[in-house]
Amino acid sequence: MRVLAICGSLRAASLNRKLLRVAAEVAPEGMAVEEAPIGGIPIFDEDIEAKGLPDSVAGLRERCFAADALLFVTPEYNYGVPGGLKNAVDWLSRRVEGKQPFAGKPCAMMGASGGMGGTIRAQLQLRQSLQLLGALTMPGPEVFVTQANGRFDADGNLTDAPTRAAVEKLMAAFGQWIARMKG
Numbered sequence: 592m593r594v595l596a597i598c599g600s601l602r603a604a605s606l607n608r609k610l611l612r613v614a615a616e617v618a619p620e621g622m623a624v625e626e627a628p629i630g631g632i633p634i635f636d637e638d639i640e641a642k643g644l645p646d647s648v649a650g651l652r653e654r655c656f657a658a659d660a661l662l663f664v665t666p667e668y669n670y671g672v673p674g675g676l677k678n679a680v681d682w683l684s685r686r687v688e689g690k691q692p693f694a695g696k697p698c699a700m701m702g703a704s705g706g707m708g709g710t711i712r713a714q715l716q717l718r719q720s721l722q723l724l725g726a727l728t729m730p731g732p733e734v735f736v737t738q739a740n741g742r743f744d745a746d747g748n749l750t751d752a753p754t755r756a757a758v759e760k761l762m763a764a765f766g767q768w769i770a771r772m773k774g
Contacts, residue, residue, distance in 0.1 A: 592620050592621055592623070592659050592660070592763070592766065592769055593623055593625070593657070593659045593660075594618070594622055594623065594624045594625070594658060594659065594660045594662050594768075594769075595625055595626075595654050595655060595658035595660075595661050595662070596611050596615070596624050596625065596626045596627065596660070596661075596662040596663075596664060597626075597627050597629060597659075597661065597662070597663050597664070597676070597679065598611050598616065598628075598664045598665075598673075598701070598771075598772045599629075599631075599663065599664065599665030599666055599672065599675065599676035599713070600665075600666050600673065601629070601630045601637050601675050604626045604659060604685050604747065605666065606666065606704070606705070606736070606739040606740070606743065606761065607664045607665060607666050607702060607703050608626075608664075608701070608705040609627060609703075609747045609749065610664055610701065610703045610736060610739070610749075610758070611624075611662075611754065612720050612747070613749045613754075613758050614662060614664065614701070614758055614761075614762055616763050617755065617758055617759045618762050618766070619680055619762060619766040621766070622762070622765075622766050622769075623661065623749075625658075627651055627654050627655075627664050629651065629675055629676065629678075629679040631647040632645070632647045632651065632675075632679055632682060633647070633648075633661075634678055635646055635678055635681040644682075644687065648682045648683075649680075650701045651679065651683065652683060652687070652692055655683060655692035655696070656690075656692050656704065657695075657760040658696075659697070659727075659773060660694075660696065660697040660698065660765070660768075660769045660772075661696055661697070661699075661726070661768055662697070662698070662699050662700070662701075662703060662765070663676070663698065663699070663700040663701075663702055663717060664700070664703075665700065665701075665702040665710055665713050665714065665743025666702055666710060666713065666718060667702065667704050667706070667708070667709070667713035668710070668713070668714045668747060670713075671712060671713055671716050672713045672717050672720075673713070673714045674704070674731060676754060677720075678716070680717075680720055680721075681774060683702050684724050686694045691725075692724040693721060693724035693725055693726065694724065694725035694726070695725060695726075695772075696725075696726050697726075697727045697729065697762060697765075697768055697772040697773065698721055698726045698727065698728045698729065699728070699729040699737070699764075699765040699768065700717055700728070701733070701734035701735075701758065701761055702714055702716065702735065703736035703739035703742075704735075704736070704737065704739055705738060705739055706737065706738070707737055707738065708737065709737040710734055710735050710736075711719040711735050711741075712732070714735070716754070718768055726732055727762045727772045729764065729765060729768040731764070732757070732758065732760050732761050732764055733759045733761075734754075734758055734761050736754055736757075743763075754764045755768075766773075
């Protein structure tokens with residue numbers, strides 16, 4: 592089972608990229624989690640699209656279509672989805688030859704933030720967009736890592752046992768969700 596993970600933070604040492612690595616570590620047997628970077632994607636522009644998809648977008652689309660499922664790991668910026676992630680979703684949502692990669696694709700999400708609310712609002716916005724696009728978004732469990740700065744050590748390792756357990760629970764449920772949606 593191939594899961595393509597998309598991190599909404601562009602920063603190499605982001606809390607969400609660290610959380611994504613934990614998800615890959617605790618993924619159930621038979622599930623491979625691979626990150627797809629979104630940093631090189633240009634801002635969506637129909638004039639650019641009319642000339643053909645940029646290579647960065649075309650490559651991401653191919654990887655999304657090839658994956659069995661998508662895992663989104665997102666921070667929350669100003670009560671919402673980060674611009675880079677929203678931009679990637681906007682590019683991917685475009686129909687090429689009548690197809691877009693979210694339709695019928697099992698998806699899950701989680702996120703980490705330094706604040707008290709975790710990424711509740713960002714995940715809600717992302718969930719709404721994905722549902723509109725026909726993604727099969729897993730209803731739960733949900734992972735909203737609050738005060739995430741204190742949950743990782745200086746080397747980026749998750750040190751908080753309850754957070755690790757929550758990610759393990761999400762990934763186990765995601766494996767079941769994918770099997771059920773693909774079955």
